Amino acid sequence: MRKVVVVTGANSGIGLALCQRLLSQDDQIHLCLACRSMQRAEAARSALLSSHPSADVSIVQVDVGSIKSVLQGARILTQRYKQIDYLYLNAGIMPNPQVSLKAFVKGLFSRKVISMFATGEGLLTQKDSVTEDGLQKVFETNVFGHYILIKELEPLLCHNNNPSRLIWTSSSNARKSAFSLSDYQHRQGQESYSSSKYATDLLSVALNTHYNIKGLYSSVVCPGLVMTNLTYGILPSFFWTLIMPVMWLIRLFTNSFTISPHNGAEALVWLFNQKPESLDPLAKYHSCTSGLANSYVTPLKMDLDDTSSLSFYEKILDLEKQVRKRFVPGNC
Ligand SMILES: NC(=O)C1=CN([C@@H]2O[C@H](COP(=O)(O)OP(=O)(O)OC[C@H]3O[C@@H](n4cnc5c(N)ncnc54)[C@H](OP(=O)(O)O)[C@@H]3O)[C@@H](O)[C@H]2O)C=CC1
Numbered sequence: 441m442r443k444v445v446v447v448t449g450a451n452s453g454i455g456l457a458l459c460q461r462l463l464s465q466d467d468q469i470h471l472c473l474a475c476r477s478m479q480r481a482e483a484a485r486s487a488l489l490s491s492h493p494s495a496d497v498s499i500v501q502v503d504v505g506s507i508k509s510v511l512q513g514a515r516i517l518t519q520r521y522k523q524i525d526y527l528y529l530n531a532g533i534m535p536n537p538q539v540s541l542k543a544f545v546k547g548l549f550s551r552k553v554i555s556m557f558a559t560g561e562g563l564l565t566q567k568d569s570v571t572e573d574g575l576q577k578v579f580e581t582n583v584f585g586h587y588i589l590i591k592e593l594e595p596l597l598c599h600n601n602n603p604s605r606l607i608w609t610s611s612s613n614a615r616k617s618a619f620s621l622s623d624y625q626h627r628q629g630q631e632s633y634s635s636s637k638y639a640t641d642l643l644s645v646a647l648n649t650h651y652n653i654k655g656l657y658s659s660v661v662c663p664g665l666v667m668t669n670l671t672y673g674i675l676p677s678f679f680w681t682l683i684m685p686v687m688w689l690i691r692l693f694t695n696s697f698t699i700s701p702h703n704g705a706e707a708l709v710w711l712f713n714q715k716p717e718s719l720d721p722l723a724k725y726h727s728c729t730s731g732l733a734n735s736y737v738t739p740l741k742m743d744l745d746d747t748s749s750l751s752f753y754e755k756i757l758d759l760e761k762q763v764r765k766r767f768v769p770g771n772c
């Protein structure tokens with residue numbers, strides 16, 4: 441039986457590099473690209489097939505920023521497959537990012553300079569908006585849409601005899617201080633990205649607590665700083681091109697400047713090859729690249745605990761109930 445691997449946000453950046461790498465290591469898998477744009481999904485499928493002509497690649501429309509689309513996409517996947525072995529929850533956004541030049545210059549002359557480059561802490565703010573579902577867009581896209589997808593696919597993911605895997609693309613930008621349980625969608629602050637990634641980490645821990653017994657395991661990854669559409673949205677592309685030599689230089693001091701999507705996908709590919717029981721649910725698996733361009737994976741303990749993850753999970757369950765009331769069968 442072919443292993444079924446579903447990847448959200450598979451049409452560009454880290455998601456597409458992950459697909460290329462998975463097919464290079466095992467062209468017997470069935471890969472399903474879950475994307476919001478069918479045109480971009482088709483283009484990604486063609487690119488994958490041109491480098492792996494015998495690969496088995498399909499596409500499905502899933503916009504994780506829309507509950508209606510997630511429910512429709514999940515319905516199609518349920519008709520198509522009996523089991524999903526790997527679900528990569530990779531799609532993500534960072535809308536309207538602003539870099540604080542003042543914080544950057546201050547950071548350059550502080551003791552925290554390395555960690556500033558590794559995490560972007562204190563440098564970025566975003567302007568979020570509200571979706572047609574009435575949820576904060578960054579929260580719905582990066583966290584909640586994915587959560588609903590998992591819940592809808594539960595029958596395909598929970599098989600005790602043959603465990604399935606959830607692998608989230610989180611970030612080292614996830615920060616406890618940007619997240620608040622009383623404002624978990626981050627309606628009030630300006631660090632919706634950081635908050636959403638911290639929420640991702642909390643959710644993954646809670647999912648392990650509830651679902652390991654049913655044969656479902658969740659892990660989180662940080663791909664490092666990778667040049668993708670997301671990062672090109674932070675500063676103009678000519679600026680990134682200009683400072684590329686500086687980026688290689690910074691790599692001598694921090695292993696988190698993975699830079700290429702191929703390197704960024706290191707931990708996502710590594711996790712594919714691990715036995716889930718051997719993994720630490722409280723660790724984030726970081727893709728790292730050395731100054732000599734060698735890629736490797738480092739697990740680092742996350743700044744959270746079971747109690748806070750379960751408190752957040754209760755909030756998510758409440759929100760799910762509210763949202764499902766609006767999407768009873770026949771209403772969507
Ligand atoms: N680049 C970096 O340095 C880092 C990235 N990450 C995370 O990596 C993940 C991948 O991002 P990256 O490859 O960098 O950036 P890209 O912008 O290249 O990829 C993001 C992917 O997500 C998709 N996507 C966005 N919104 C939705 C949506 N509503 N529904 C479905 N798909 C959607 C995009 O599709 P479309 O083409 O249609 O927009 C695209 O395929 C994200 O979760 C990001 O937060 C984490 C740490 C560092």
Ligand SMILES: CC(C)CCC[C@@H](C)[C@H]1CC[C@H]2C3=C(CC[C@]12C)[C@@]1(C)CCC(=O)[C@@H](C)[C@@H]1CC3
Nearest residue numbers: 539556557558559560563611612613664665686
């Ligand atoms: C490298 C240059 C000389 C100056 C660039 C300054 C900043 C724009 C970058 C420094 C650290 C970067 C960073 C991210 C974005 C760009 C920086 C703030 C991220 C927050 C991008 C998304 C992520 O998820 C993080 C892992 C990145 C961490 C580092």
